[in-house]
Amino acid sequence: MPPAATNYEIAQVCLLVGKIMLENGGETYRVEDTMSHIAEAFGIANSHSFVTPTGIIFSIDGPEQTTRLIRISSRSTDLRKVTVVNAVSRRISQGELTPNEAYALLESIQADQRRYPLWVQMLAAAIASGCFLIMFQGAWSDFLPAFVAGGLGTFALAYFHRLVPIKFFAEFLASLLIGFIAYLSVKTGFGHNLDTIIIGSVMPLVPGLLITNAVRDLMAGHFVSGVSKGAEAFLTAFAIGAGVAFVLTFYPGKGF
Known part of the structure; x- marks a missing residue:
């Protein structure tokens, strides 16, 4: 025994x-x-x-x-x-x-460090970005620009996070790249609606699980964890918004 x-x-x-x-x-x-x-x-x-x-x-x-x-x-x-x-x-x-x-x-x-390869993550994010664009009533002609921007945005997030351990800056730079690709696609006539392309492309970066966990912890009475996760989700959302806003300041009619 x-x-x-x-x-x-x-x-x-x-x-x-x-x-x-x-x-x-x-x-x-x-x-x-x-x-x-x-x-x-x-x-x-x-x-x-x-x-x-x-x-x-x-x-x-x-x-x-x-x-x-x-x-x-x-x-x-x-x-x-x-x-x-x-x-x-x-x-x-x-x-x-x-x-x-x-x-x-x-x-x-x-x-166990098994993860999906980066190319699989990029492909999944690209497909999701195009589908989000359609869900937000975007035109099918903008599916490909959102596909490209979403996939490259996910690659940028992984790449910059290796260079800069601070997640905020990696998310800011990834959303900045997405905004630039969306702007470039509209400028060259490859895309048509800048707003829906950007919205669809940044959706894979949105901290959905973090927000859900924050709400569930608050509802369960874990206020310290709920507020902490909510603050982390807010910083992520702010980083995404700041990167997109920086690009929009250079877009005629969309600046601030």
Whole structure:
């Protein structure tokens, strides 16, 4: 019979679960709920977690009281990892995994760096941009300019984010490129309606998941996380708007 797991080992599993979920687009209330369920499945009746977008505090009450803090330094969107971690959580709840087995499995999930290739992301963004243009009642003749601007905008976002770790500047430069391509397409007669081309092309950059998570956290009573994510979404929207506005100042009839 394997020795009983220590509070430290259980806390390690809970923190790693929370870290993976939070770094890949999980909502704050879902992270806390999952950590509590895992601790309970391992026999910990009294556990407490405090989750913010930049850190997780997890504590276990009792004679061997354990309190751990982990820092969240980067966040992205990979809902596949969130789904896989949820599956691990269910296996833990069903008693199929020990803390050591669960931790090893979670480490492999965290180390998995599989992503869609950049060309696939560009193609998906390009198609989505053209479809958004049509959804916003744009002309089919502008589908190709939006297709090109949306795809190159996604490439620019990934490229500039590697050069400049600050996401705000990468989003600003990507939207600036989208605005310039849209303006150039209209200027050369390749496109016709500047507004719909720009609107369709910037949609892949809009922080939809971030806004959704911010609202859901606020509704669940997690005001610190909700306001923080809302502020991050606002900065992203401001960066996109500033890049487009900079281009529009040089477009006759559309400037400020």
